[in-house]
Amino acid sequence: MTAVFMRKIWFALIVAMALTVQAAQAASLTVGYLRIDAPMPPTLSNLDPLPEDDGLAGARTGLSDNRTTGKFLGHEYTLIERRVPEGGDATEAAREMLAMTPYLILDAPDDALLAIADMDAAKDALMFNAASGTVALRDDECRANLFHTLSSDAMRTDALAQVFVRKRWTDLVMIAGIHPQDIAYAAAMRRSVRKFGLTLEGEKTWAFDADMRRNAAQEVPLFTQDFGDYDALILADELHDFGRYVLYNTWVPRPVAGSEGLSPVGWSPVIEQWGASQLHSRFRKAHARPMTARDYAAWAAIRTLGEAVTRTDTDDPETLRAYILSDAFELGGFKGRPLTYRPWNGQLRQPIAVVHPRALVKLAPLEGFLHKTNELDSLGLDRPDSACGAFE
Template sequence: MLTAAVAAVAWSGAALAEVKVNILYLRHEVARPPVLSNLDPVPENLGIAGAELAVNEVATTGRFLGHNYALTVLSVPPEGDFTAAARQALGQAQLVLLDASAPDMLAVADLPEAANALLFNTSSGEGRLRDADCRANLLHTALETAARSDALMQVLQAKQWRRLAMIVGPKPADQDFAAALRHSAAKFGLTIEGEKDWTFDTDLRESTMDEIPRFTQDLPDHDVLLVADETDDFGRYVEHNTWAPRPVAGSDGMVPTAWSPVIEAWGAAQLQDRFTRQTGRGMAAQDYAAWIAVRAIGEGVTRTGSAAPATLRARLLDPALALDGFKGWSLSFRDWNGQLRQPVAVVNARALVTLAPLPGFLHQVNEMDTLGLDRPESTCTAFGGTP
């Protein structure tokens, strides 16, 4: 009993030792192209708002333990030198949320100043960051594009909507999503019967009932029409205007995403309320990626009593980690490429359709590994695996 009491006092003293947790949100701003509709403008604080909410939340617990959290936001203009800004900022913080393109993230991860840092990808779904171009100091809370497309195909397969057609936008992000949809369709036994490239460069707001039916009239017969429009340019005009009355899915219609304001179960309604009170808008997927990254840091600091990047990394890659992400599953990081395992919400404009992985899609380790790049497919070696 005496030994236990002494240990408890020692633990209490250690827990109350002051720990400074300096978190940097590093964003490379993007010059966004014009789109056909202004209904859904991109918020200026996209992503940042999620990090700010999470810091407020973890700081509440941290105060009782002597853990002092501070968030610094550094936003680099599109024409700015992002790598130089990162090099300087890493001298002040070694826990960094990255909101940038894949090339930018790799450039930062490879800096000598980042060798001992812990970085979080909160914005890019590019598969190569989890595969051949993975970095040991870069974890991913942003949802992988392949996980989104896999989730959608699980839903379509479960509904037995197996014949697909697809419209593909011209932007690189559209092309990448289309490639992921093709791969996932083959993976889950669905067939894309035909495709068309989106070629309109006119204002469709007054002519959708004329143009879209003609555009989709020659597509092969299909159960679902896929839309690859990741820049939110034209997808909103496709649904309910197609020649054949078919469901629309992909970038519009039935959408696979990490987060949406329509998610309300599993305690999510309370998170949504806190976010809306703070920002005056709904929580988007990128906000969620930043929020869960900070919550993961908070979990690591609480459990280890340390803000050292190496200590936190080891904790987050521990298979025993169980993060509460308000999505009905315990979340964890894949220890072979740093991707956060998380279920994928398949939603429409006003409701949650379902959450993937769906029952019946089994995996020998974790059902969430049926979504996205699985260990046997990965060529990532930075985490100690073999290609």
């Protein structure tokens, strides 16, 4: 597109804004994005560095989506961003942000999340966990002021289990890493295996400290030899440390799934349908990289607030909270179905994509996995499964 063209567009934009920003006292929403850095253990490969603005970039794209809608309705949106380095004071940073706005998007370790949610200053806040999949946060450790836009580990492992059932890969084995995230993922996977009537015939822990770039070919076949035969191998390697060296190196030739290989994810660049390619191209244009599941979760959080402001014409937290949890709320999330919130634990209901790095394999819930109210609740903690009492 030529520069003249671009100028014309900007001019049109400014004129449109001038025309639409008329009557004042309209809703004005400020959202805070707070990231609390946690120590990241080293991984064997340096091939895929995490983007510095993982999550935050999604919030920024969501902000610009909200602003476009807002300019037609006279609603204003602002994003304030804050990052606390390792060892910094998470609750103090949260307190400062809560003094400016009751709406926070949090990318924080679980203990910091709960510490923030339990602060007096956060009592009437509306906060979104956009980075932790820990099941307990949706279960007995849930908090009434903490919604979740990132899919839980259980939602993802249930999606993978549905694919196993559909493919009749019923005999499974698993290798889990030693990090808390790996252990949590493995626990969610065991629960999904039971839930969908599959069997886990063997489990091993990957505690090696060898550099697998040199000897994967020798180590993995031996390591997987005593599993015997099975239909698929599951990897619980959420930090993406050793898993990439397992593919094509197993003793028996079998598919690899879980953290690597066939992976259940909340969002991925390989999702093309349902208008997703438009969101990807908008995101890529703005941030020069692909959109991750964390970006998506932060995007969904800020869009949730935007959608609620658009429909209710207010920035009042109590009204927005009630609207978000009501049947009237629905978010277009580029995954082929309206996204809504579970009223029992504040989790955003959403399809889970089961992907490999080059294509979408299935979108869960798969056809045939029925549910008496909403098929999306066949993924993760359904109302009877959740011990969360804070919401209802």
